[in-house]
Amino acid sequence: MAMIITPDVGRSMMEAIAAGRAKYVEQRYRQALNSFTEAIKHCPCEVAKKKRKRRELEDQEGSENAQALLTTLTATRPPSLECLNPLHLKALNYRSGTFEKVPDLRRAQADARRMMEIAPCSPEGYLRASKLLRAEDKSLEAFNVLTEGILACLEGPSEPEHLRILDKARNPLKPKYAKVDPLGSFVSLSWMSTARLPPELIQDIFGRLDLSSLCHCLRVSKNWRRLLTASVHYWRSLLFTGTSNPRKPVSARSLRKLLSYSSNNIRELLIDDARRFVLDRRKFDIILKAGIKLERLEISNPPEALILTQIPKHLKYLKLDGFHRFYRPSDLSRDSYRTILAAVAPTIETLDISGIPRQWLTEAQIPMMPNLKHLRLSKGRDQPWPLSVGHLLRSTPNLEQLHIEGINFNVIPPGYETLDTFDINCLPNLKALTIVDTKAHMSQTNHHDPSTLDAYRRLTVLNAGRKLRVLDLHYRWDYTGFHLDSTDIFSRMHGNPAYEYENLEEFRVTKLVISPQVAQDLFEGPIRAGKLHSFDIVFPLPKFREPLGESSAEHIKKYQWLEGAESIRSIGLYDFHFKSYIYMAEHPLINFLNKLPCLEELRITSNHFDSSDFIVTLRDILNLVKLKSAYIPQISGMAFERIRELAQQKGVNLVWEKRLPKWPLALKGD
Template sequence: MAMIITPDVGRSMMEAIAAGRAKYVEQRYKQALASFTEAIKHCPCEVAKRKRKREELEDLENPELPEHTRALLASLTATRARPPPLECLNPLHLQALNYRSGTFEKVPDIRRAQADARRMMDIAPRSPEGYLRAAKLLRAENKSLEAFNVLTEGILACLEGPFEPEHLRILDKARNPLKLKYAKVDPLGSFLSLSWMSTAHLPFELIWNIFGRMDLAALCPCLRVSKSWRRLLAGPASVPYWRSLLFTGASNPRKPVPVRALRRLLSYSSNDIRELLVEDGRRFVLDRRKFDIILKAGTNLEHLEISNPSDALIVTQVPKHLKHLKLDGFQRFFKSHHTGNDPYRAMLLAVAPTLETLDLAGIPRQWFTDAQIPMMPNLKHLRLSKGREQPWALSVVHLLRSTPNLEQLHVEDINLNCILSQDESFDIYCLPNLKALTIVDTKAYVSQTHHQQLAWNHNVAALEAYRHLMVLNAGRNLRVLDLHYGWDYTGRNLEATDIFGHMHGNPAYEYANLEEFRASKLVVSPQVAQDLFEGPIRAGKLHSFDIVFPLPKLQEPLGESSAEHIKKYQWLEGAESIRSIGLYDFYFKSYIYMADHPLINFLNKLPCLEEVRITSNHFDTSDFIVTLRDILNLVKLKSAYIPQISGMAFERIRELAKQKGVDLVWEKRLPKWPLVLKED
């Protein structure tokens, strides 16, 4: 209710306030209090308040009323609720109350100072002065939480009606020293948002999205935040969060997971888990009992990864929807004198019909000796690597026959063979859908001293198996070819060591649709590379290409072999499809003029080049750094993978890359498996 302030009233209040301030400066606090009180009494709202009280008192003292009536009025007056305070628009009233509260604080009379601060909040609920004064008094009494709440109350009061944004900023600034300790927001409830200038709450969909992105290490502690959080996260609506139990990374338990805790985790998903990853089965102590509990709660399990279990696990209940399976270390439990069925082989046999992705580190013994590889009709991605003490050979023919719809094959250090019956020929079209082939053979090496042919022994059969894999579907369906295989075309008896022996020996074979060719150790003849890869390059399909340089010859001029090798790749110059190129084991001398560098010239003739991947084991560090500097200075790039440098050299190269706008990555680029192909 607005009160009319006449000029005389305003002048009287201003004079009383000025007199009170002068007495306050002279530390005559009692006289200052009297002046500030006098100023308050002149405010029209205080005059109306005193008039109302006087009228009530006159009614009680009226002699004409009967005694019992006066007693009744007195009782009603005493018990009647106080009327809500009226907002006063007189700034002088607020100023006088503020000064009087500060004077009471000096006397000291904290109780009255707090009463004046509360009165300020009553008559001016959207002005910051009362809340600031009350918060100051509370902090003086070491009541920081109450002070923070008062300031928050002021912000909320301002937001309820017309307000000045500056008032909000003042109140929020006063809260800053207290925010670190007391400004805790419950995202499941409402909270104060000054950016939105209102109280707000997160959209429910956003809350679910945040919880859904948490791993177990973050999600489990949320159960202990409060009862409301626990009810929410353990309730039916949160079941999807617990269907993926990933005990990896930060969520990998440091201590064995008790059976009781495992049952509780599974119960949060209503015993309907879809994904389980156990990074370290020994630390988890994954035995048959726990695995049986998991299987009972995983009838709809789709993704399972287990490494190094602590026991030979037995499938007591087959997951009928399992599509992705990764197992590591299961071959350790094979016993040759085992009278019953091998648990490892039995597990793979049980889930084989539904599998789409299979990753095995360590292969069942029966796959080697008896070729008992189960038929996997739906398998699309297969990755195999042998375990320790598995020297036997695996039949690539039986392997391919068991996976007729395979799209991606990754074999690592497997002793393969391609033994066929006398009247049988290898069917190169046995995998019509194969699109990606990765061969990793760390045993293959070249004698750097004598340039002899590889010491194959049992690897001769593996090379022949590799050659058959290279010509599947005549090479036309392959889109990714990744060969981690050591070979140098400059050696002797090339026909006995060339992994491309069947490929470039038959003109009907060609990699027409190849998009990526990776080879970190394979030294390919430039002429062979042209025969094999010029077609997809000119067709605009092959966008990632690797070049490995041959070993320097004995007593050759510095960098001669690398310079001759790169010049023979002139057929690649001008190829617009090449976006990424890998350069491995090169050795160039330093050039006075950087533009004369044969590698720089070659890279600058690839018009659409965006990325280089560089490592070399033949360089001195200083020469290698000079070459890297020249590449960054003269070749326009977006990213560079250089895992070899460290220390101050890395800092200098990183600073140069930053100046040139190149994203420098100090690690090898390892593609995720299964590979993500464009149409996938």
């Protein structure tokens, strides 16, 4: 309620305030107090206040029960009304400052509180009160008063400048006292209100934390612990990986407690180092009992053989590493590794095992896995026996992605009349094939085991190659200088016109040198169809005593059929060796790259270059070829810093690591 201020009242207050300020400058504080008090008395709200108190006292004297009436009046007394007289606020502020000089901090605080009462949306009272509290070493109370002022300004009509003034006064105190609990309400000046994070956002934030961070959050407060343990969503995925990999063994009691947060209903469990975890049979049994609906299980490096006491009937993703080490020929009936794989075979969709069960290798006892879509196999160091590729593929009829690493094969396609029928009809849904051969040689005189090489050939033409979308061959061989014969991994592909990579999207090789003519025969079709978008080229070794860079220059010129291909978005260049060119535009590699109109990503490395020559080539490419990203894992030190700065100037995202695709591969449309 606004009070009417007459010109006489306003003039009287201004004269009294001016007189008080003059006496304050002369350090006549007592006389200044009297002047400021006189100014305050002239304000209409103070006059109305005095009249109200006088009426209450008169009513109190005429009452038989004065004490009861006084209590009633105090309880029902209306709060102080906001005074819109700026001279009243100014007089109170000056009088509070004068009391501080006297000093009389109690009365100075009383005036500051009065300022907050009559002008709750003005910063002066809060600033004065916080200053007085800091003078008494009450920093926390000063911070709270300023925060109270901000809240009052947010609730009522106020100027944004008032909020900025109050928040600026809080800045020196924020490092110590501005602790915001995101689970409660807090002041948000950006939103100009008190704010509370939506429950959905809180759940999303906690859902992004790793297991170690979640366990630390349990110790913040009882409120945090209650909220985190009330939601089983956070604890259904227990990933003991990376920073969450425990440094000390996890006790059975702690494991039970952790599992209880999910109501004993975990869906994912990943243990990077089961030996450090000390995952024994007792703990594994506890996990199985809490994982009735377990969908993903990854265990590496177990300290002992684990027994499957309860079959997880919903398991879809399984990764086991090192389980083959506990094979005992004397007790074949109790081979726990084979038992685990046989038990989950009906439901498993993704299987990643390092170290193959002995029975799969020597007796071909591979269980039928009708739902398996993604398979990754690698043999252990002490497993020299071959794996029957025929039995393997017959046991996985719906396989979509196959990744094999360091495996010796024998080709025994059971149930097929001819080998050609085996090639065409096997794995009709295969979309991605990765072959990693760590035992290949580059010398023609040191051939692979013929059966293994024949298995590789047959794998590259499964289902006639028509459904294949990703072909990734980490296989070292250089047959560009030889006739296409039994050493050619693609001999079955280009030897039969019925085979064609018509849907291929990615072709990756980092060691396999292919002649440009063979590459054209195999991949020109999907490139011209606009499907093949990622392509790799490995350059041959330089010939003995040839002019510097001649082999690489001749090799890249034979890829003229690739020039102008609009489908190519990413290209890899490996083991090239070019001489330096005075004019960068004459460089054959730069000319080739500039003729790929839609090129965005470059993956490049070479082991045949001097470091300085390689840096010059990289510099020329970044200067003349338009790119979005480049993967260059070979350089380091100051050379990397110079290349990084140049890439930044050209708007190229430079990545100092190899581009390793995730497994299973994320294929579009799946």
